[in-house]
Amino acid sequence: MNNGTRLPSRKAAKGSFVMAAMVAGALLGGGTAVAATTHMLETGSSLLYPLFNLWVPAYAKVNPNLKITTQSTGSGTGISQAISGIAQIGASDAYLSNAQMMAHKGMLNIPLAISSQMINYNVPGLNGDHLKLSANTIADIYEGKVKYWDNAMIAKTNPGVKLPHKMIVPVHRTDGSGDTFIFSQYLSFSTPSWNKAVGYGTTVSWPAVPGSQGAVGNPGMVATLKTTPYSIAYIGVSFRNAIKEAKMGEARIGNRDGNYVLISNKTVSDAVVAMAKKTPADERISLIYAPGKSAYPIVNYEYAIVKEKQASKEVAEHMRKFFTWAMSAEHGNSKHFMEQVGFVPLPAAIRELSRKQIEKIH
Amino acid sequence: MSFRSISFKPMRFKTWMAVIAGGVPASLAAIILFLVIYSWPAAHVNGIGFIFRDTWNIGNVYANPIQVNGVTIMPGARYGILFLIAGTLLSSLIALLLAVPVGVGAAIFLAEVVRGKLRTVMSVIVELFAAIPSVVYGLWGYVVLVPLLGHHVYPFMAKTLSWLPFFGGLPGSGYGLLTAGIVLAMMIVPLIASILRDALISQPAALREAAMALGATKFETVWRVLLPGTRTVLIGATILALGRALGETMAVLMVSGGALNYLPSNIYSPVSTMAAFIVSQLDSALQDPTQMAVRSLAEIALILLIISIGVNALARGILKVWSFAGNPAGAVQR
Numbered sequence A: 001m002n003n004g005t006r007l008p009s010r011k012a013a014k015g016s017f018v019m020a021a022m023v024a025g026a027l028l029g030g031g032t033a034v035a036a037t038t039h040m041l042e043t044g045s046s047l048l049y050p051l052f053n054l055w056v057p058a059y060a061k062v063n064p065n066l067k068i069t070t071q072s073t074g075s076g077t078g079i080s081q082a083i084s085g086i087a088q089i090g091a092s093d094a095y096l097s098n099a100q101m102m103a104h105k106g107m108l109n110i111p112l113a114i115s116s117q118m119i120n121y122n123v124p125g126l127n128g129d130h131l132k133l134s135a136n137t138i139a140d141i142y143e144g145k146v147k148y149w150d151n152a153m154i155a156k157t158n159p160g161v162k163l164p165h166k167m168i169v170p171v172h173r174t175d176g177s178g179d180t181f182i183f184s185q186y187l188s189f190s191t192p193s194w195n196k197a198v199g200y201g202t203t204v205s206w207p208a209v210p211g212s213q214g215a216v217g218n219p220g221m222v223a224t225l226k227t228t229p230y231s232i233a234y235i236g237v238s239f240r241n242a243i244k245e246a247k248m249g250e251a252r253i254g255n256r257d258g259n260y261v262l263i264s265n266k267t268v269s270d271a272v273v274a275m276a277k278k279t280p281a282d283e284r285i286s287l288i289y290a291p292g293k294s295a296y297p298i299v300n301y302e303y304a305i306v307k308e309k310q311a312s313k314e315v316a317e318h319m320r321k322f323f324t325w326a327m328s329a330e331h332g333n334s335k336h337f338m339e340q341v342g343f344v345p346l347p348a349a350i351r352e353l354s355r356k357q358i359e360k361i362h
Numbered sequence B: 001m002s003f004r005s006i007s008f009k010p011m012r013f014k015t016w017m018a019v020i021a022g023g024v025p026a027s028l029a030a031i032i033l034f035l036v037i038y039s040w041p042a043a044h045v046n047g048i049g050f051i052f053r054d055t056w057n058i059g060n061v062y063a064n065p066i067q068v069n070g071v072t073i074m075p076g077a078r079y080g081i082l083f084l085i086a087g088t089l090l091s092s093l094i095a096l097l098l099a100v101p102v103g104v105g106a107a108i109f110l111a112e113v114v115r116g117k118l119r120t121v122m123s124v125i126v127e128l129f130a131a132i133p134s135v136v137y138g139l140w141g142y143v144v145l146v147p148l149l150g151h152h153v154y155p156f157m158a159k160t161l162s163w164l165p166f167f168g169g170l171p172g173s174g175y176g177l178l179t180a181g182i183v184l185a186m187m188i189v190p191l192i193a194s195i196l197r198d199a200l201i202s203q204p205a206a207l208r209e210a211a212m213a214l215g216a217t218k219f220e221t222v223w224r225v226l227l228p229g230t231r232t233v234l235i236g237a238t239i240l241a242l243g244r245a246l247g248e249t250m251a252v253l254m255v256s257g258g259a260l261n262y263l264p265s266n267i268y269s270p271v272s273t274m275a276a277f278i279v280s281q282l283d284s285a286l287q288d289p290t291q292m293a294v295r296s297l298a299e300i301a302l303i304l305l306i307i308s309i310g311v312n313a314l315a316r317g318i319l320k321v322w323s324f325a326g327n328p329a330g331a332v333q334r
Helices: A003-028 A049-062 A075-084 A098-103 A135-143 A152-157 A178-190 A192-197 A217-227 A237-245 A265-276 A313-327 A335-341 A348-359 B002-046 B082-113 B116-131 B134-160 B177-201 B205-213 B218-229 B231-247 B250-255 B274-285 B292-325 B328-333
Strands: A038-044 A066-072 A089-092 A107-122 A169-173 A213-215 A231-236 A252-254 A299-307 B066-068 B071-073
Touching: A038 A075, A038 A313, A049 A066, A049 A313, A049 A335, A066 A313, A075 A089, A075 A299, A075 B274, A107 A178, A107 A217, A107 A237, A107 A265, A107 A313, A107 A348, A135 A152, A135 A169, A135 A178, A135 A192, A135 A252, A169 A178, A169 A217, A178 A192, A178 A231, A213 A217, A217 A231, A217 A237, A217 B134, A231 A237, A265 A299, A265 A348, A313 A348, B002 B071, B002 B292, B071 B292, B082 B116, B082 B177, B082 B218, B082 B231, B082 B274, B082 B292, B116 B177, B134 B177, B134 B250, B177 B218, B177 B231, B177 B250, B205 B218, B218 B231, B231 B292, B250 B274, B274 B292
Parallel strands: A038 A066, A038 A089, A169 A213, A169 A231
Antiparallel strands: A089 A299, A107 A231, A107 A299, B066 B071
16 A cells, blocks of 8 residues: 555556547547647627627538637627637727737737617607607717707707607616717717717716616616616617517617718618728728718627737637638628628628738737 | 554644634635735825715726826726715615614514414525525516616605605606615515524523513513514624625616716615626726726725725624623513
8 A cells, every 4th residue: 555556557547548548539530630629719799799609500510620619798808808818709899999909919800790889769659750869969968968858959850750848868888888889989979079078988987967877788778778768778789679679769860971870781881881991901990970971870890809829820720711701701791690680791891901810810 | 654644643634724714814815915906006096086086987998098196097087986885885774774674573573473384484485585696686676676666656756755855856767776775675684584583583481481471462572572682683684684785786786777977866866886886897997908997996896895894893893882781681671
């Protein structure tokens, strides 16, 4: 019973185990080398999460040797885990800031799809009317300057509509969110007073409006809107069916050219095409408040935040192939996937920019 | 060799026990130390105004960072959490005001009114309530309580109770201070009831018999003899309950309305609590490249810890004073 006899026997056991594993591997691989499975972790944006959950099983059929695990954690977590290397793909509704790019060299911002955002309201009797709201009006509602639904600013853009004299309940996200980012950017780009007083970000310092409400997540926004008459909310396009089922209103909102538009493939594409020429090589740009007669004003790229330098050549190769598949119009960016989540495919010019960025992954 | 190891065993046992026993306070100290070190730069920039200001603004994260007091922050960043401290303390206070009378009543009912099998069954049910995860209470509050209160109860209350301070004004939509207090109360009533029930049952039978012999009614026996004897237990249970209410996160997040940067104007106003705020803001705080936002969240955690410890210490102080006055013998003499 001394250690001298124990150790060799353990070694022997280990050795035989390795042998057995090798034999098993040889049998499974049919005598040739076994192709190793590569694991990848995707975390971040809850808006991109449903799309990744459609992509991953579809791509598993193309390449069964890549196993992608998806997690919905929020864009901020996705970015920070992609930077630290815990996750290989950080899904984000927003691109990295200059400061973040400076602090973490070698990060890529690759657009995967195009999302948009609705402005919804719950005004009993008028929910089918697609009320017209200008960006300035929406900013003034969230700043507490426009307090009632029959305010002159709303009446002016909706002639002939009988607006109720009821207090407006502005609803905003209380969790940090890409939706808050693009919504506050829309108000900042269109309304100087908002830009000065509030600005934009994934969380903003909301003006204290009496009766205003906070909600967690897009499902929380839908629920609060539904249970709160005379409220207004900003909600990601993926929840359009939920809004229709709840019989809530979707506003026509003012764009840069002064027209009032609803989300459609055409209005969103018009905005993207207008901004595609301006998109720089690193693809960090806001698509909010794009010019164009029928351009929808709240549109954004959904990004994959990844490191140029991956842990190994295999991981890098798998990642390049996956992104190429995800971005192609026949596969990942096809109507089949995009329509299920309310997204719009990337235009050809952007796919070309993204292709160049993907080539940098090594 | 084997002899040696046996002779060393008691020594080793003691050492291991010391390590294990020391581990608990050591890990607490480590957490506090971490929070202090991690939040230090934030505390340096935020100053004492952190607990007196009503602004939480992580600044323009897309601008270039600037230097303030030698610390790098984003332009426009400004942190103050008075509204969180107020929301936390007020919602817990409402929860205690609602839960203590109900909990005491339930405990008296279980210990003194029902007997036999019914008592066992009902006691088990109360204990089961204490074991329900808080998020279930939150979901129930979100789906059932909020629409009910917001559409029917609060508008009625705001109208009829408008003469009471903080009960008039805008009734809101159901998400807010009172709803958070009610959900918290639902969570802590079983805690208070089950602890106090055990204490009441374990009161010596002689006390009951003596009170009855003096001609006391059942109510007088409970109110003047049994309850005073369990006063310390009640305070202890209330402290436990308060601790749970102060730190409760998910249930509060779901029904509080998530107020940002303003104090509640009445009992229906939306509020945020410190614990819920840390969860809801962590993701966007991570986007601040200077880390000041996450460090300020750590400062909130530190203050929450200090408040919890402070409340506990205060309650223990009260306990010490009262435990002399509240002994059963003294109660019988009265």
